[in-house]
Amino acid sequence: MADLRVDGKRLWEALMELAQIGATEKGGVKRLALTDLDRQGRDLVVGWGKAAGMSITIDQIGNVFMRRDGTDNTLPPVVTGSHIDTQPTGGKFDGNYGVLAGLEVVRTLNDRGIRTRAPIEVAFWTNEEGSRFVPVMMGSGVFCGAFTLEHAYAARDTEGKSVGEELERIGYKGTQVPGDHPIGAYFETHIEQGPVLEDADKVIGVVPAVMGLSWYDCTVSGMEAHAGPTPMHLRRDAMQVAARIIPEVVAIANRYPPYGRGTVGMMQVFPNSRNVIPGQVKFSIDLRNVSDALLNTMHEEMVGFVERTAAETGLEIKLERVSYYPPCPFHPDVVGAVRNATAKLGYSTMDVVSGAGHDAIYAARLAPSGMIFVPCKDGISHNEIEDAKPEHLEAGCNVLLHAMLERAGVV
Numbered sequence: 001m002a003d004l005r006v007d008g009k010r011l012w013e014a015l016m017e018l019a020q021i022g023a024t025e026k027g028g029v030k031r032l033a034l035t036d037l038d039r040q041g042r043d044l045v046v047g048w049g050k051a052a053g054m055s056i057t058i059d060q061i062g063n064v065f066m067r068r069d070g071t072d073n074t075l076p077p078v079v080t081g082s083h084i085d086t087q088p089t090g091g092k093f094d095g096n097y098g099v100l101a102g103l104e105v106v107r108t109l110n111d112r113g114i115r116t117r118a119p120i121e122v123a124f125w126t127n128e129e130g131s132r133f134v135p136v137m138m139g140s141g142v143f144c145g146a147f148t149l150e151h152a153y154a155a156r157d158t159e160g161k162s163v164g165e166e167l168e169r170i171g172y173k174g175t176q177v178p179g180d181h182p183i184g185a186y187f188e189t190h191i192e193q194g195p196v197l198e199d200a201d202k203v204i205g206v207v208p209a210v211m212g213l214s215w216y217d218c219t220v221s222g223m224e225a226h227a228g229p230t231p232m233h234l235r236r237d238a239m240q241v242a243a244r245i246i247p248e249v250v251a252i253a254n255r256y257p258p259y260g261r262g263t264v265g266m267m268q269v270f271p272n273s274r275n276v277i278p279g280q281v282k283f284s285i286d287l288r289n290v291s292d293a294l295l296n297t298m299h300e301e302m303v304g305f306v307e308r309t310a311a312e313t314g315l316e317i318k319l320e321r322v323s324y325y326p327p328c329p330f331h332p333d334v335v336g337a338v339r340n341a342t343a344k345l346g347y348s349t350m351d352v353v354s355g356a357g358h359d360a361i362y363a364a365r366l367a368p369s370g371m372i373f374v375p376c377k378d379g380i381s382h383n384e385i386e387d388a389k390p391e392h393l394e395a396g397c398n399v400l401l402h403a404m405l406e407r408a409g410v411v
Helices: 008-019 037-052 096-114 138-144 149-154 161-168 196-200 238-256 292-313 334-345 359-363 388-407
Strands: 055-058 066-069 076-082 120-124 184-189 204-207 212-221 261-263 267-270 280-289 316-325 349-351 371-375
Touching: 008 037, 008 280, 008 388, 037 055, 037 066, 037 120, 037 161, 066 076, 066 096, 066 196, 076 096, 076 359, 096 120, 096 184, 096 371, 096 388, 138 149, 138 359, 184 334, 184 359, 184 388, 196 204, 204 316, 204 334, 204 388, 212 238, 212 292, 238 261, 238 280, 238 292, 280 292, 292 316, 334 349, 334 371, 334 388, 359 371, 371 388
Parallel strands: 076 120, 076 184, 184 371, 204 349
Antiparallel strands: 055 066, 066 120, 204 371, 212 280, 212 316, 261 280, 267 280
16 A cells, blocks of 8 residues: 555646636636536536546535445545635635545545445535635535524525525535534645745645634724814824724734734725825724634733723724634544655655635534645635646645545555
């Protein structure tokens, strides 16, 4: 088994073929969840699974499970997967790589006539990106009980079309109740979507955890007034007070390295006129870290700073936490299987805590889970120019193969 390797050329060709469905002029992919293009992508991948001898199960939220039987099918399957929906200006690899790497694992086992004790499954989850329907990671979220099937069905896009209607329309509204599908262990292989691996010149990222995040809406309310006649000391300038808070977001993140993150990515200014002192500024705050304790400390410091700023300036400041995802540590046995496979294969490696959300977060609620990262060019993702080296994709798939075999057992 030591010399067992996947067919990197076949993996690359599958990625390039899938990328033609929804291909954009700039070399990316636009294949939004539950569109006709998504149906075409699903049909292609399911067809490949059937050609590899796999049976297909679809649940009521449209999650697809492609199964290669083991010698003991009473055992829960060892599952790998990701998603094939994309951002409106998405790339060829985000999500798609994780699904097709799983398919390549099965094809390699078929080529070599290798039987596993536990079944192996390749999953792809519905609406991971959340670019057409909210919430993000919808399929895996329903699967693990984070929210109800009815809530997901009712979600509508900007044209008023619902998830339930669109699943029915494209023929992927299955019959299995989400969650009524055993998982013995879950692996997800993914491009890093950040610059850490490339910067460190490492091939494999072992992912011990995913950062937690707190999202806030912050609204500073002052008084709009004419920019000329109003003296500086008599102004109630919401923008200047917001400008005191925004650097503190970054300062808080810098106080809790190496995984502290602080971002203000959205701002609305009222009345947004060149010669009017802003009367209200609303902006987003995104705080992240790898542990609940650190994230809660960052939260408390943010709240405290806002309260002090309101007291000092006399302006009303409303800070509302609008979303919270706790940090997700992955299971040591699955992380260990990734480490063992990487060491066996001799790839350069480092630990990389994920700063982005993935379906593995929800899978981890139900089964031991873990992730494998490979570099992407310049750390760019969610962009049509997203790119990755074929040899890195092959390496990650080889790690996935050996890690899955450790968990599934070879007969």
